[in-house]
Amino acid sequence: MSSDPPRTRIQRRNRRAILEAALAVFSQHGFRGATLDQIAAEAGLSKPNLLYYFPSKEAIHETLLAGLLETWLDPLRALDPAGDPIEEILGYVRRKLAMSRDFPRESRLFANEILQGAPRIGPTLDGELKSLVDEKAAVIAGWSAAGRIADVDPWHLIFSIWALTQHYADFDVQVRAVLGPDRGDPFDGAERHLVTLFTRLLTP
Amino acid sequence: MSSDPPRTRIQRRNRRAILEAALAVFSQHGFRGATLDQIAAEAGLSKPNLLYYFPSKEAIHETLLAGLLETWLDPLRALDPAGDPIEEILGYVRRKLAMSRDFPRESRLFANEILQGAPRIGPTLDGELKSLVDEKAAVIAGWSAAGRIADVDPWHLIFSIWALTQHYADFDVQVRAVLGPDRGDPFDGAERHLVTLFTRLLTP
DNA sequence: CCTGATCCTGACCGTCCGGTCAAACGTTTT
DNA sequence: AAAACGTTTGACCGGACGGTCAGGATCAGG
Numbered sequence: 001m002s003s004d005p006p007r008t009r010i011q012r013r014n015r016r017a018i019l020e021a022a023l024a025v026f027s028q029h030g031f032r033g034a035t036l037d038q039i040a041a042e043a044g045l046s047k048p049n050l051l052y053y054f055p056s057k058e059a060i061h062e063t064l065l066a067g068l069l070e071t072w073l074d075p076l077r078a079l080d081p082a083g084d085p086i087e088e089i090l091g092y093v094r095r096k097l098a099m100s101r102d103f104p105r106e107s108r109l110f111a112n113e114i115l116q117g118a119p120r121i122g123p124t125l126d127g128e129l130k131s132l133v134d135e136k137a138a139v140i141a142g143w144s145a146a147g148r149i150a151d152v153d154p155w156h157l158i159f160s161i162w163a164l165t166q167h168y169a170d171f172d173v174q175v176r177a178v179l180g181p182d183r184g185d186p187f188d189g190a191e192r193h194l195v196t197l198f199t200r201l202l203t204p
Numbered sequence: 205m206s207s208d209p210p211r212t213r214i215q216r217r218n219r220r221a222i223l224e225a226a227l228a229v230f231s232q233h234g235f236r237g238a239t240l241d242q243i244a245a246e247a248g249l250s251k252p253n254l255l256y257y258f259p260s261k262e263a264i265h266e267t268l269l270a271g272l273l274e275t276w277l278d279p280l281r282a283l284d285p286a287g288d289p290i291e292e293i294l295g296y297v298r299r300k301l302a303m304s305r306d307f308p309r310e311s312r313l314f315a316n317e318i319l320q321g322a323p324r325i326g327p328t329l330d331g332e333l334k335s336l337v338d339e340k341a342a343v344i345a346g347w348s349a350a351g352r353i354a355d356v357d358p359w360h361l362i363f364s365i366w367a368l369t370q371h372y373a374d375f376d377v378q379v380r381a382v383l384g385p386d387r388g389d390p391f392d393g394a395e396r397h398l399v400t401l402f403t404r405l406l407t408p
Numbered sequence: 409c410c411t412g413a414t415c416c417t418g419a420c421c422g423t424c425c426g427g428t429c430a431a432a433c434g435t436t437t438t
Numbered sequence: 439a440a441a442a443c444g445t446t447t448g449a450c451c452g453g454a455c456g457g458t459c460a461g462g463a464t465c466a467g468g
């Protein structure tokens with residue numbers, strides 16, 4: 001919406017620290033479960049100083065979510081209708097899994113928002129997200145009709161990719177508990193497994 | 205742990221009402237985001253009356269979680285080593301998906317707990333859950349080695365089933381936003397898709 | 409070195425939070 | 439009918455919550 005170029009380097013540094021701290025707290029406890037004192041402590045600032053940079057708890061949360069959806073949908077946007085179908089979809093899976101590995105807190109922040117009924121990004125889901133998915137689903141349906149991939153419901157295929165990749169970020173604790181300490185990095189196993197899964201699903 | 209047979213029918217009714225209300229509130233807002241006033245209002249009781257039946261907010265939450273894990277793991281326990289491999293796994297998928305459809309709040313309660321780092325059921329994950337999964341993973345690995353299903357990492361296969369089925373409960377709002385109102389019940393499409401997916405994945 | 413703008417803080421406010429308690433209300437038992 | 443028990447409530451407590459404010463510290467430019 002509004003361009004927000006922080007004037008000074010102090011502003012830049014502190015706003016970054018606040019958003020970083022807020023990401024940690026919001027992603028773990030949800031909006032209502034998070035407290036400004038906790039965010040302030042995590043950011044190394046006093047609570048009034050927090051509110052010097054952001055007008056309210058809501059504003060911090062909104063800033064976080066706004067920046068999130070863009071980067072979150074980028075991997076899907078990059079799905080190329082002109083590319084090789086299976087390689088394109090596998091590429092999307094890999095990019096999405098990499099995001100789960102590299103930005104698990106962002107994934108959990110998003111999960112929290114949806115779990116609570118998407119009170120703040122509901123409209124964006126109905127609008128921007130739906131239209132992007134519809135567009136890419138049409139591409140996949142085209143591949144399907146042309147016999148270049150096996151017959152598959154494009155919408156549920158996309159849901160499958162989301163579910164399978166985000167699971168490793170959102171349920172990280174459970175995954176590690178079940179695998180135990182001696183079975184290597186969960187994400188390595190996940191990548192091999194997901195490539196197998198989607199290859200077998202999509203190969204005609 | 206302790207057997208808790210409610211003495212009177214009033215106790216039975218009110219305890220049920222409280223747990224029902226608490227499930228609604230905890231599953232939407234997480235433990236810290238939920239308030240006793242909200243639960244009390246939802247249950248049609250006064251806050252002090254709530255605390256007549258349960259000693260604390262924690263106790264309500266614990267009661268909910270304790271009952272949850274049992275029913276949550278039942279579908280996996282029912283996986284029969286003596287049955288037909290693919291039908292057994294498809295049956296598990298169907299049972300788990302049915303739970304997402306019929307008990308979405310329970311699924312979200314569990315998701316919230318894991319998102320927060322499993323502070324209350326961490327030990328249970330390391331113990332009971334891990335050993336059950338290990339046991340069933342061995343069964344699946346046996347099927348795999350015998351050539352009765354295609355080669356697959358059993359642990360990540362189980363993760364896939366969890367991720368794919370629970371997604372439709374936990375991310376229900378997003379799924380419905382993307383599908384729109386005119387594409388029928390999400391769970392019907394999900395069942396067809398998941399049967400296809402796991403059949404293609406597992407058929408040797 | 410002065411001055412104006414930016415940055416930061418201690419003290420504070422009203423509200424809501426989880427939880428307590430004594431007393432009143434209902435119901436069952438004798 | 440009254441004693442005994444189970445149930446419900448209004449009033450209240452100390453602490454934590456989101457947020458405000460006046461003023462002090464710090465920094466930049468002249």
